[in-house]
Amino acid sequence: MTIQRVSRWSGIGGGKLPPVSSHGGGEKVFFDDGRVKVTESLVTIGPPWNKAFAVSQIRGVTYGKNRSQELTNSFLQLVGMVLILAGILCLAAGLTVGFVAGLVTGVCVLRGRVREDAPYSVSLDFGGAWATKYLSTRSEVWADAVANAIQEAMRQGRAPGREGFIPGQDRLRN
Numbered sequence: 001m002t003i004q005r006v007s008r009w010s011g012i013g014g015g016k017l018p019p020v021s022s023h024g025g026g027e028k029v030f031f032d033d034g035r036v037k038v039t040e041s042l043v044t045i046g047p048p049w050n051k052a053f054a055v056s057q058i059r060g061v062t063y064g065k066n067r068s069q070e071l072t073n074s075f076l077q078l079v080g081m082v083l084i085l086a087g088i089l090c091l092a093a094g095l096t097v098g099f100v101a102g103l104v105t106g107v108c109v110l111r112g113r114v115r116e117d118a119p120y121s122v123s124l125d126f127g128g129a130w131a132t133k134y135l136s137t138r139s140e141v142w143a144d145a146v147a148n149a150i151q152e153a154m155r156q157g158r159a160p161g162r163e164g165f166i167p168g169q170d171r172l173r174n
Contacts, residue, residue: 028156031149033142036135038149040156043124045135053124053133055153060125063147066136068121069114080110122146 031038035046043053087102118136120143125132137143 030152031146036146038146038153040153043150043153051133053126055150055157057126058124058150058154059127061122061147061150061154062125063120063122063143066119066121066134068134068136073113076109076113080106080108082106083109122150124150 027039027041029037029039037044037046039055041055043055043058045051045053083102083106085102085106087099087106090096090098090102118138120138120140121134121136122143123132123134135143135146
């Protein structure tokens with residue numbers, strides 16, 4: 001088994017991508033780097049979050065640039081510029097204290113904008129307006145690998161002949 005090193009700085013993952021494998025006739029594992037594991041039926045995220053999501057409940061998966069803070073940062077940038085402009089108008093009106101207060105407050109708001117935790121993310125869509133979870137990372141390769149593994153697990157789960165919700169169970173019982 002060969003393990004490809006992706007990045008030592010990948011967010012949730014440790015940067016190791018094993019090949020697709022099956023463990024002793026059990027579930028097929030599409031991705032496992034020690035912290036995130038994608039199998040035929042589950043996406044498991046390890047510490048510190050310790051969450052598991054059923055692949056059958058995932059409606060879509062995307063990855064790309066992390067845009068989670070764009071709206072907040074745009075609003076804070078607007079507020080900072082308005083405060084600086086108010087300080088300049090106070091200076092024009094002869095109020096030096098207003099100029100200093102507006103300038104200092106505006107610069108503090110501009111510098112205090114929310115920083116993104118990582119530049120890339122993997123978004124899991126569960127349907128509905130607010131039913132989205134995402135993982136963030138510094139490695140685009142890691143995000144691509146996780147998203148592709150989840151998509152492959154979704155394809156396997158929706159393949160013809162797999163009628164049950166639980167692996168190994170062919171029909172529901174009353």
